[in-house]
Amino acid sequence: MSTLLQVRDLVKTYGTGEAATRVLRGLTLDLEAGEMAALLGPSGSGKSTLLTILGTLMKPTTGSYVMLGQDMIAADDAALTNFRNLHIGFVFQFHNLLPDFTALENVIFPTAVREGRETPAARTRGRDLLVRMGLADRIDFPTAKLSGGQKQRVAVARALMNGPELVLADEPTGNLDRASAIQVMELIGQINREEGTTFLISTHDEKIASLCRRQVVVGDGVVTG
Amino acid sequence: MLYALKIATRYLTANKAQTALLVTGVAVGVFIFIFMSALIGGLAEFILSRTVGDLSHITIEAETEDPALLISPEGHVLVVAERGRTRTATLAEAATWLPLIQAVSGVRAVSPQIAGAGFLTRGAQVAQVSVTGMEPGRESAILDLDGYMVEGKVRLGSGLVVVGRALADDLNLSLGQTLRLQSSNGVTAALTLSGIFKTGNGAMDNARAFVSLSTARTLFAMPQGVTKIEIKLNDLNAADETALRIRALTGLDAVPWTEGAEQLMEALDAQAQTGYFLKTFALITIVIGVASALLLSTYRRRPEIGIMRAMGAGRGFVIFVFVAQGALIGLMGGVMGAALGYLALLPFPSRDAFRPGTLPMDITQGSYGLAITLTVIGAILASILPARSAARVDPVTAIGQ
Numbered sequence: 085m086s087t088l089l090q091v092r093d094l095v096k097t098y099g100t101g102e103a104a105t106r107v108l109r110g111l112t113l114d115l116e117a118g119e120m121a122a123l124l125g126p127s128g129s130g131k132s133t134l135l136t137i138l139g140t141l142m143k144p145t146t147g148s149y150v151m152l153g154q155d156m157i158a159a160d161d162a163a164l165t166n167f168r169n170l171h172i173g174f175v176f177q178f179h180n181l182l183p184d185f186t187a188l189e190n191v192i193f194p195t196a197v198r199e200g201r202e203t204p205a206a207r208t209r210g211r212d213l214l215v216r217m218g219l220a221d222r223i224d225f226p227t228a229k230l231s232g233g234q235k236q237r238v239a240v241a242r243a244l245m246n247g248p249e250l251v252l253a254d255e256p257t258g259n260l261d262r263a264s265a266i267q268v269m270e271l272i273g274q275i276n277r278e279e280g281t282t283f284l285i286s287t288h289d290e291k292i293a294s295l296c297r298r299q300v301v302v303g304d305g306v307v308t309g
Numbered sequence: 310m311l312y313a314l315k316i317a318t319r320y321l322t323a324n325k326a327q328t329a330l331l332v333t334g335v336a337v338g339v340f341i342f343i344f345m346s347a348l349i350g351g352l353a354e355f356i357l358s359r360t361v362g363d364l365s366h367i368t369i370e371a372e373t374e375d376p377a378l379l380i381s382p383e384g385h386v387l388v389v390a391e392r393g394r395t396r397t398a399t400l401a402e403a404a405t406w407l408p409l410i411q412a413v414s415g416v417r418a419v420s421p422q423i424a425g426a427g428f429l430t431r432g433a434q435v436a437q438v439s440v441t442g443m444e445p446g447r448e449s450a451i452l453d454l455d456g457y458m459v460e461g462k463v464r465l466g467s468g469l470v471v472v473g474r475a476l477a478d479d480l481n482l483s484l485g486q487t488l489r490l491q492s493s494n495g496v497t498a499a500l501t502l503s504g505i506f507k508t509g510n511g512a513m514d515n516a517r518a519f520v521s522l523s524t525a526r527t528l529f530a531m532p533q534g535v536t537k538i539e540i541k542l543n544d545l546n547a548a549d550e551t552a553l554r555i556r557a558l559t560g561l562d563a564v565p566w567t568e569g570a571e572q573l574m575e576a577l578d579a580q581a582q583t584g585y586f587l588k589t590f591a592l593i594t595i596v597i598g599v600a601s602a603l604l605l606s607t608y609r610r611r612p613e614i615g616i617m618r619a620m621g622a623g624r625g626f627v628i629f630v631f632v633a634q635g636a637l638i639g640l641m642g643g644v645m646g647a648a649l650g651y652l653a654l655l656p657f658p659s660r661d662a663f664r665p666g667t668l669p670m671d672i673t674q675g676s677y678g679l680a681i682t683l684t685v686i687g688a689i690l691a692s693i694l695p696a697r698s699a700a701r702v703d704p705v706t707a708i709g710q
Contacts, residue, residue, distance in 0.1 A: 141619060141705050162623060169621020180616045180708055184323035194620045201311045242620070 088117040088249055088282050089138065094147035096133050096305075107133045108144065109305035115284060117249065120276040122293035123286040125302035131286045134302065135252045138284065139172055140164040152249065169198050173243030173281075177255035179235040181227040181242070187214060187234075188223045191241045198246070206245075213241035217271060233264030240271060244281065253285040257292055269295050310633075313626055317633035320606070328638070331602045335642025336649060338595040339684050342588050343650030343675040349584030350674025351657075353577050357545060360573060361566050363452045363508070365420075365539035366548045369561045371400045399534035406559050410540060413558065415551050417543045418450035421535040423525035429472070429518060430489040431480050438476065438518040440492065442525020451539045454506055454519065460484055461504030465521040470500040473514030474507035490518065492528035500524070595642070595684055596691040599635055603695035607631065607702075614699050615707025624700035631699050635692025636685055643681035650675055 096108040107130045115121065125131050136142045137149065140156055149156040152171060159167065173194075181190045189202075192210040196202045214223050217237040222230060227238065236256060243251045253272070257265035269292055276283050284300075287293050301309035321328045379388035400406075403421050411419045423442040428435050448463045448471075449455040455463045459474055461484045470488060482488070482502055491497040500520065507514055526532060540563075542551055548565035555563040567574060607614070614627055657670035 136705050139619070165618070165621055165623045168619070174619050176708060180612065182613055182616060184319050193617070196312045197617070197620065197622045197626060199312075202315070246621075 086117050088115045088119070089149070089151040090114050091134075091138070091150075092148045094134070094137065094144045094149065096130070096137065096142075097145045107305055108137075108147075110147070111302070111306050113300065113307055115250070115282060117282055118276070118280040119298055120273065120283045120296045121285070121298040121300050122296035123284055123300050123302060124288075124290075124293055125308075127288075129302045130305045131302050132254055135254050135284070135286055138250070139174060139252050140168050169194055170246055171249050173246070173248040173251040175236070175239050175243050175251065175253035175256045177258045179232075179239040179259075181235055181238055183228055184226075186224050186226055187219060187230065187238045190227060190238055191245055193242060194245045210241070210245065213244055214238070217241050218267075231264075233260050233267060236260060236264070236268050237271065240268065240275075244275060244279075247279075248281065250282045250284070253283060255286055255288070257287065257289065265289075265292065310629055313629040314633050316630045317637060320610070320630070321634055321637060327602075331598070331638055332642045332645060334598045335595050335638060335684060335688065336646035338591045338598070339643050339646025339680050340650045340653070341591040342680045342683075343647060343677060344653065344670075345584055345587045345591070346676040346680070347650070347654050347657075347670045347672060347674050348668065349580060350676075351669040351671030353580060354671055354674075355669035356573075356577065356580075361545055361570070363510075364566055365451050366542040366545050366566050367540040367552045367555065367563050368566075369400065369406075369538040369540070369555070369559075369563050371534075371536055372562060399531060399536060400538065400561070401534040403535045403538060404533075406538070406561065409558055410538065410555055413551060413554055415542050415544060415547050416540055418447070418541040420444070420447045420450040420539045420541075421522070421537075422539060423522060423529055423531055423536050425493055425525070425529045425536070427490050427492045427518070427528065429470075429476070429480065430491065431482060431486065434480050436476060436480055436516070438472070438490075438516050440490065440518050440520060440525065440528065442520050442522045442528070444522045448519065451541050452508070457506040457508045459505055459507045461502070463504055463506070465519060465524075466503070467521055467523055468498070468500055469503040469521065469524075471504040471506060471519040472502065473517050474505055475511070475514040476516060476518070477502070477505045479515070490520070490528065494528065494530050496528050496530060498524060498528055592683055592687050595639075596687045598691075599638055599688045600691035600694055602638075603631055603635055603692050604698065606634070607695045607699045610699075611702050611707045614702045615704040618702065618704040619708060627700045627702075628693075628696040631696035632689055632692045635688040635696075639685040639688025640681070642688070643684035646684070647675070647677040647681055650680075651677065 091111065091113045094108045094111040095106065097104050097106045099105055111130065111134060123131050123134070137144050143157060154167065156164065182193065188207065188210050191213055192202055192206045195206040199206070211223055214220065217240060219234060219237055222234055227235060230238065257268055260268065272283055272285070273295060275281055285296060293299050300307055381387050407419055407421060410416060420443060425440050427438055427440045429438045443465060445465050448465055454471070463471060465471065470490065472482065484502055484505070486502050488500050488502060489497055490500050542548060545566065548567055552563040552565040555561065617627060651672065654670050654672040654675060657672065658667060659672070
């Protein structure tokens, strides 16, 4: 396996002066392409901050971050937006779908926003992904009419739409019942095995974490295990 | 950007009641804009038609000749030849120019006239009058004399005279009576009163007498030519340009009605300025309404904006989504307001049928296209601030909401 991303000595401090809070304290991490890793750690350990930085939504205070050979720290906002669109997918705890759009429209959003329109090819891929997620009968449903588990599966399909190398999932099962959680994790595992997409999944749930081949434990702003 | 337009449209249709209210608000602003345009424009038309409508729009008068001088080689004035004061300046070659002037674009009517002063006598009663000789058949070319007739007919034949109501009352005249009209040249003619008019203009009704051109030639000893040519235009606002064209064409001193009407023009200009202010306020209201609604929408949709940004939507895309919403609101509100304005103006009488006591609304001056264009531009400008605010949304904070 090749190295997908490298972070070195990541420091992230929120606020300034006496109110400054250092969340990451020199975190170093490598992720190989095709990995399926769980990110474990107590609340406030820096998991979400790390995912946000890896997702190029925020820059660290200091440290380096290289993904696919590109320096993510030096890149400007436009370059990061484009990079994120092409190479990184997100799955959030609360699915965060666009409420006024159908399941299919949500899934194809990342492609449509890049191409400036909803192409037939994008629709086809979006449908295929939803079918794969077991949502063949919910393709044109407004997201408001979907259950929590269905919404999360739509979110997974959306994260995969542009065929990203990395999918960052922040507590993707945290808001689901056990059955739905297992279903979503099985789908993620299947995609990881079949397409080689790298997953980094933040979770508090040891059982969910055990479904991943690697566990990365974060504590007090550094990787501890 | 087609996709951004789709997102914008979806946002607007997602909350139909809010969008409908917003569009209605814009439409009301556009309606006011159109109503004011029609009212101010109609009022100007009405004032002009009442003040200038019965006047000549362009007048060509004979220039008084300077005294002729015979000067010696040494520069001394030997002889000064000045014609008698009673002699009236004439446009001797008027007949040559009339067809040319009539052919000028925008000219509705041309009336060659002989004008002068005189005394109207009946028995022992004498009144000073201003005499105008006109060609039979062209009596109503400039002043709608036919429309003002209260007794008799306007037709001016040889030996006939038409006078104003007040003058007829002063001299206790009735139709068919014979009067004596003595011109300033000292020529006297016996004329039969064939009609009485009432314009509502005191000067006109008190001291004006109309005769035929042939009668006027006799009275003022003018076997050929006329003293002035009055010209009526289809559009009195085109008087300046048309006068220039006639000057260039004939070399005659064609004077538009606007010369000497500075006060009226200033008043109309002030009225137009008032209209501009009111219309500007209507536009400002639209801009503020759209801006505040979109700012609210921006705040409400912050999490979605964060998601879009996380999924790879650039700042430009987000800006376009909100600017497109503004443009769509402006377009819908503009078209709706213009349509409402047009429908509301339909019951009002047309500009040719304005009557005192009614609102002089001119449906043709609604500035519909301008109202829609300015509204769309205003709505786009109003959406820029919310759009920029949306583009600055931090996805991390927004998604965490």
